[in-house]
Amino acid sequence: MARGSIGRTGRLGLVAALALVVLLFWVVHGWGGPGPATRNLTVDIPRGATLASAAGELEKAGAISSGYRFRLYARLFGTREPIRAGEYRVPAHLSQADILKLLQGGRTIQRFVTIPEGLPSVMARDVLIASSELKGAVPVPAEGSLLPDSYGYSRGETRASVVARMQAAMTRYLAGAWSRRKPGLAVATPRQALILAAIVEKETGKPAERRMVAAVYANRLRRGIPLQADPTFIYPITRGRPLGRRPLLSEVHAKSDYNTYEMVGLPAGPICNPGRASIDAVLDPARSTALYFVADGTGGHAFADTLEQHQANVRRWYAIRHARGEM
Structure with missing residues (x-):
């Protein structure tokens, strides 16, 4: 009888052990094994979300099977790092363990808005307004205050916050470039350098020419010769948008704080948002005596x-245009 009782006890213990192994395998597989999502998903975790509310969003999206089990497993096997708000791309079949790491690491989807060199602020605002994943109104930024570049943002971020980053980037870059400037410049302040850089940006699209164009304008400033830069008299008419036609003679000779045909010196302000290369060219122009x-x-x-x-x-240029049928 004793031996039979021990045998039954041993068999029960073996069954229990096997059941425990199966349970542990099920738990571990549920935590570290493939998730239920059959395709890539996008999940938005709002600001202030708790682990419980984040689990609810994940379950709703189909990234996990059970928000309750996710929370339980996270407490058993995960770290205590907080989850971070944002929009996440959850790949198909991503495990719950990796989903938690994704949320704790803050590896959110990055969208980008690009401001090209020479874009005026009124058109930079158009770009921001067209970015539908941004929110909030934004006025036209001060001309020349944005550093052209590509800027990452998350869905739901405000347009004003992106503008603030663009302006902070310009402030930093201009200050650094000014500190590295060459001696004997025709511009006396960072503001003047920015204004001239905007003209250089608009006058040439050829990177190798920027320093030479900057030298021409620097030579004219030193000699008190009008800069005669076409984009400057057009700027008050369109605020930087394309004119879309040939300028009128009356516009060429219109009196304004921007028309460098009718005034000596720099215009009242920048006519676009110049890029790094144009700023650098103004602060390190080519050695040249050219005036035209x-x-x-x-x-x-x-x-x-x-x-x-x-x-x-000029005669050669006109001959080329005649040959092309442009005149």
Whole structure:
């Protein structure tokens, strides 16, 4: 009888042990095994979300089977790191363990808004308004206050906060570039450097020319010669938007704080948001005595020291345009 009783006890113990192994396997597999999502999912965890509310969002999206089990497993096997708010891309079949790491690591979906070099602020605002995942109204930023670049943002972030980052980036870059400036410049302040950089940005799209264009304008400033930069007299008309037609003679000669055909010195403010390279060019212009430049038909410009040389370059440019049927 004793031996039979021990045998039954042993068999019961073996069954219990096997049941425990199966349970542990089920728990571990449930935590670290493939999740139920059959496709990539997007889950938005709101600010101030707790583990419980985040689990609810995950269950609702289909990333996990049970919010309750997720919380239980997270407390048993996870770390105590807090989860972070944001929009997350949850790959298909991602385990619950990896989902928790994803939320704790804050690896949210990054969207980008791009402000190209030379974009005026009125059009930069258009770009921000068109970014539908941003929210909130935003006024047209001060011209020249945005550093052209690509900026990451999360869904639901305010447009004003993105503008603030763009402006902080410009403030930092301009200050750093000014501290590295070459001696003997024609501009006396960072603000003047920004204004001239905006003109350089608009006058050439050829990176290799920026320092030369900056040198021409610096030479004109030193000699008290009007800058005669076409984009400056157009700016008050459109605030930086394309004119869409040939300018009128009356517009070329209109009196304004921006028309560098009718005034000596720099315009009242920037005419666009210049990029790093144009700022650097103004603060380290080429060594040159050139006072003039005109398009050369290749996308670049022909530079000249004298009016006679410049007039010859202009005649060549007109001949090219005639040959193309543009005049």
